[in-house]
Amino acid sequence: PVAQPSRKDIKDKYAFWGSQPVMQFSDEAKDVEDGPIDAPKTVEEVRKEPYTLPSSFVWCECNINDPHEVQEVYTLLHNNYVEDDDAMFRFNYSPEFLQWALQPPGYQRDWHVGVRVKGSNKLVAFISGIPASIRANGKPVPAVEINFLCVLKKLRSKRLAPVLIKEITRRVNLRGIWQAAYTAGVVLPRPVCGCRYWHRSLNPKKLIEVRFSSLQPRMTMARTIKLYRLPASTTTPGLRPMEAHDTAAVTELLNGHLAQFKLTQHFSEDEVAHWFLPQPLVVDTYVVDSQLAQQQQQQQQSSEAQQLPAGAADAAAPSSSSSSSNGAGSSSSSSSSSIVSVVSFYTLPSSVLGHEEHNELRAAYMFYTVPGPTPLTQLMQDALTLAAGKGYDVFNALDLMDNASFLKELKFGIGDGALQYYLYNWRMANTPLQPKELGLILL
Ligand code: NHW
Structure with a gap:
């Protein structure tokens, strides 16, 4: 509901x-x-x-x-x-x-x-x-x-x-x-x-200490920490931080994806550059670069091949030499059309009021994300992994867009506050919208 x-x-x-x-x-x-x-x-x-x-x-x-x-x-x-x-x-x-x-x-x-x-x-x-x-x-x-x-x-x-x-x-x-x-x-x-906020514990011990969350019945701290543990590295091939030359491709992907929602925002390239180019402790954006993914795959194949006995290597990686000419060396000129997915989050800490040990909760908030061919759950698992690696305590997401499809599986828990969206001087038919019809994120 x-x-x-x-x-x-x-x-x-x-x-x-x-x-x-x-x-x-x-x-x-x-x-x-x-x-x-x-x-x-x-x-x-x-x-x-x-x-x-x-x-x-x-x-x-x-x-x-x-x-x-x-x-x-x-x-x-x-x-x-x-x-x-x-x-x-x-x-x-x-x-x-x-x-x-x-x-x-x-x-x-x-x-x-x-x-x-x-x-x-x-x-x-x-x-x-x-x-x-x-x-x-x-x-x-x-x-x-x-x-x-x-x-x-x-x-x-x-x-x-x-x-x-x-x-x-x-x-x-x-x-x-x-x-x-x-x-x-x-x-x-x-x-x-x-909408509702959902929260994914990244540092459950601290979240419990500051009483952001509580130890679930019949759970020990050790089991809770294990439950929320994330892999050491991301799994999506070709995932890398967004760079300035990705702006046009990200703009196209983003506007194309957002067009399906009933209330959303349309971004110019300048706005995309402003809102998405990574800034430490402000906004993080990662793209999936299919060309980079290919290079990584080829590198992996050739390093696997090198581990094989001589002779077997050629059979194991027959195409690596022919396609590597436009591969490894050319990453700086990677064509913008090789960007297929985008995931982003912003940094909004909260002060912890009146706590002896902790004074800040480090929170990452999901921002605009375009899954493209990458399964959204996998992309978000990578976002969680990156955020955990950067030392955030919690990752927050609203239940808007397609987010309901991954929240439970990725161990988000529903928060207790709602977030209401409003328009001034604009009447909209068929409202209230369902969160999955909403494609707008305000900071
Ligand atoms: S929501 C965050 C709002 N800020 C806070 O919650 C901070 C802590 N609270 C405060 O500073 C994100 C005060 O409590 C505030 C109210 C200032 C909230 N939005 O001065 P009074 C935003 O920033 C109504 C709108 O006595 P106060 C979005 C309340 O219902 N209205 O209250 C901001 C009542 O009206 P009513 C709010 O506690 C969007 C009236 O204010 C509200 O000293 C703004 C009471 O005023 C809220 N969050 O100060 C609208 N909270 O009809 C933009 C209370 O019930 C509209 N109220 O008698 C568009 C304008 C631009 C149009 C351009 C075309």
């Missing part, structure tokens, strides 16, 4: 969201047609002045490229951003991650909106938007993705969030964009899809 908000999760009245151009719970599901909810507006009609803040605060633009300002945003989020229900863990996006997440091609500095205290200049709230080409039921929807909405703990429940949301909406509208996509753990009017 799909994680949809239950009656108890739905408030009776949403003072703010009830007034916004979003699908409402009361909307009839039938007769819905895809399209904007608000009547079309022009940029000239958009309010020119920023919304009014309480008198002790001022708006600011955060320059994420500036080491001091990115540190300010980092610190606000580090101390005040999303926690689990039991307040044991809090997301700890790194400054490098924030620079990546907030500055894709076409980013706008005035969409990195902060609120500061007059006088002290302390940053006390933040919200951000980045441009994204969304596809909903096949229709291109130019949009922004809204993320990192945060209000200092001491300033909660004072209706600052609606002001931040209205202000970013105004700034986005001023650039002629009228739609947005966003996700949240909370239920608001009205999710287009409800």
Whole structure:
């Protein structure tokens, strides 16, 4: 069954969201047609002045490229951003991650909106938007993705969030964009899809120590460690980190794969280069290069052949010499069309709150993955192996796209939180979607 908000999760009245151009719970599901909810507006009609803040605060633009300002945003989020229900863990996006997440091609500095205290200049709230080409039921929807909405703990429940949301909406509208996509753990009017997080233990001992997970009944620590042990190396031939010259091929594979989902994103080559080229402790992308796979196979065959008695070698590897001319030596010029699969994950640690020994949970999150001819379960097993080798404690994945096909087999366990997906000013027919119909991943 799909994680949809239950009656108890739905408030009776949403003072703010009830007034916004979003699908409402009361909307009839039938007769819905895809399209904007608000009547079309022009940029000239958009309010020119920023919304009014309480008198002790001022708006600011955060320059994420500036080491001091990115540190300010980092610190606000580090101390005040999303926690689990039991307040044991809090997301700890790194400054490098924030620079990546907030500055894709076409980013706008005035969409990195902060609120500061007059006088002290302390940053006390933040919200951000980045441009994204969304596809909903096949229709291109130019949009922004809204993320990192945060209000200092001491300033909660004072209706600052609606002001931040209205202000970013105004700034986005001023650039002629009228739609947005966003996700949240909370239920608001009205999710287009409800997903669940699944977690794969990589370092079960630490996860149990920090009480992220618990020792299962009748399991010992030793047996648990053995249960989650991964192989020392990956199994897919030709798997290697993505490089800049793979960008065109990855773009084509990715957009081709994503086109099957009802709500997804379309990527330009520049966006693929930005979102996928590996950056240590930010994003990891691996491709399966069929040409490299072939070379590896040939090398293996010839090394096996060398171990055979003389004479037998020729019989064992009859074609190796003829095809190696375009093999081993030419890896640097490998043609982009030899890329057949892509797997990626991003790095988002959580602070462990109030623990004596551990202060950080190192988590990898599954990002976009295109299996191509590689079985998805095998590709993901390799991703787990790589993540374990790099020292992550846990690998997280949502149940969207085709992920349900590998989660149980690869020993992921379902988490307790849901992640709801939303669209602003866009009505979508046949929603809520099932997670397997969803092809959109926000950070
Ligand atoms: S979700 C992460 C959100 N951040 C956190 O959870 C961090 C910790 N919490 C906080 O900082 C990823 C505060 O609790 C926040 C609310 C700031 C969340 N989304 O100021 P008040 C994102 O960043 C509604 C949307 O008194 P507060 C996505 C709530 O239902 N609305 O609350 C962000 C109520 O409205 P209602 C949320 O606790 C997407 C109102 O806020 C929300 O001090 C933003 C109460 O405000 C949430 N996560 O501050 C929307 N949480 O109708 C973008 C609560 O019920 C829309 N609320 O009365 C698109 C805009 C662009 C359009 C462009 C065309």
